[in-house]
Amino acid sequence: MTLLGVVLLMVLAVQRGWLGPVPRVIAGAVLGVVMIGLAVRVHRLDGGRTGALALMATGAAALYLGGIAASVLYEFLPVPAGLAVGLVVAAGGLAFADRWREQLLAIMVVAGAALFAPALTGLTTPLLVAFVLVLQIAAAPVQLRRCWSGLAITGAVPAVVAGLLCAGWAAFDGYTTTTVLAAVAVPVIGATIALLSAALDAKLARGVPPVMLAMSPAPALLLATQLSRWPGTALALAITVVAAGLWLARAVRPDLRAVAGVIAAVAGFEATVLAFEGFSLTIALLAQATVLAVVAWRLAAGGHTAGRHAVGLLVTAACFLLVGGLQVLAREVPPEVLLRAGPFLDGGRTGLVVALGVSLLLMAAAAAWTFAVNRIGRLGTDAGPLWTLAIGVVLYGEVGAILGTALLIHPTGGGFLAGPAAVPVSWTVVPLILLARGVRSGALRASGLGPVAADLGQTVA
Secondary structure (H helix, E strand, O other), rough: OOOHHHHHHHHHHHHHHOOOOHHHHHHHHHHHHHHHHHHHHHOOOOHHHHHHHHHHHHHHHHHHHHHHHHHHHHOOOOOHHHHHHHHHHHHHHHHHHHHHOOOOHHHHHHHHHHOOOHHHHOOOHHHHHHHHHHHHHHHHHHHHHOOOHHHHHHHHHHHHHHHHHHHHHHHHHHHHHHHHHHHHHHHHHHHHHHHHHHOOOOOOOOOOOHHHHHHOOOOHHHHHOOHHHHHHHHHHHHHHHHHHHHHHHHOOOOHHHHHHHHHHHHHHHHHHHHOOOOHHHHHHHHHHHHHHHHHHHOOOOOOHHHHHHHHHHHHHHHHHHHHHHHHHHOOOOOOOHHOOOOOHHHHHHHHHHHHHHHHHHHHHHHHHHHHHHHOOOOOOOOOOHHHHHHHHHHHHHHHHHHHHHHHHOOOOOHHHHHHHHHHHHHHHHHHHHHHHOOOOOOOHHHOHHHHHHHHOOOOOO
């Protein structure tokens, strides 16, 4: 409430024209210094803790906001100098919090300055991102020294929110170089502080660094969707590479590596969607799902750590396979081809080639994922429905491959007869081959009955 009164006083001074710009800045600085001096005095008195915290937080925030006003509103200082002043002021207020061992004071200094900064910088500007990032940087040494979880979150949240507002506004107002720099600075600084917190703060609440790391790339990922095709793809791909590197780094704590793996998967998916469209997007998704499943398959025998990596890759591959499979169902190989081959000819020879390619990729991705999961052995023997679903996806891709091949060879009567005739035969042959190979998984053997039942149903129909 004290800080709110000071801010309202400054607003009234501007609106009513009570003082000129220079006296306003000087008066605000004097008021901040007086409050800090009173806080030091009151803190020495018995029972003066509450008043000292309120005065110190208000004085530090007033000085911080005065620095913003001097650089942004009145342009007495260049913006870099205003940021330097803000860093010194915030570091001073946090130094008192460190000396008094008061996390509440540290939170009040950071939160108070961040809460009222938009009134001076604007709500959606890169300047707001810069000034709240200064607060996060100033809070980091005290947070690391005292292991204060509340201060860590208080410093991280305003930066992410400001970055999201700035990146989101770019969709309406367009983006500039400073917008891109601001959105990129948030994950760089946030991830760095999160990793340092995990490495140095043994007493920091264990869930805080993963939360900080998970929040940090959000502004950059949002901005990537607002950029043109290739710059947006490059930004999302850069986040993918960095996050994948953290996921693979043995020196990083396991929970942070898990979060980094999720970030890499999300950013990689975004980069794929931004870079490709139409049938090329389907091909890219299925190709990535196949590669990830094969790599997971190879990692499965590499020990406990490699096994954990394999599970993460399989989850990511499943997501890519799901979206790519839905693309196949919606466009390249629609379900009506199970009853008649006519829709395949709508796209001409190019459409047939595309349908054949995506069908083969769908088969490869589903088969690789199925055998990788079976090799890891994490699902046990009660995963019959999952095996049946995976084999169903393989056989659906087989339908597209057989029909596409038949119609490419003979796009008239012969293709219409040979393709549908070969489909039910293959649906019976594939399960028999699996059984003859002596597949050890009982769930996988039992799921072979599904295609046989589907074959009989299609024959009756």
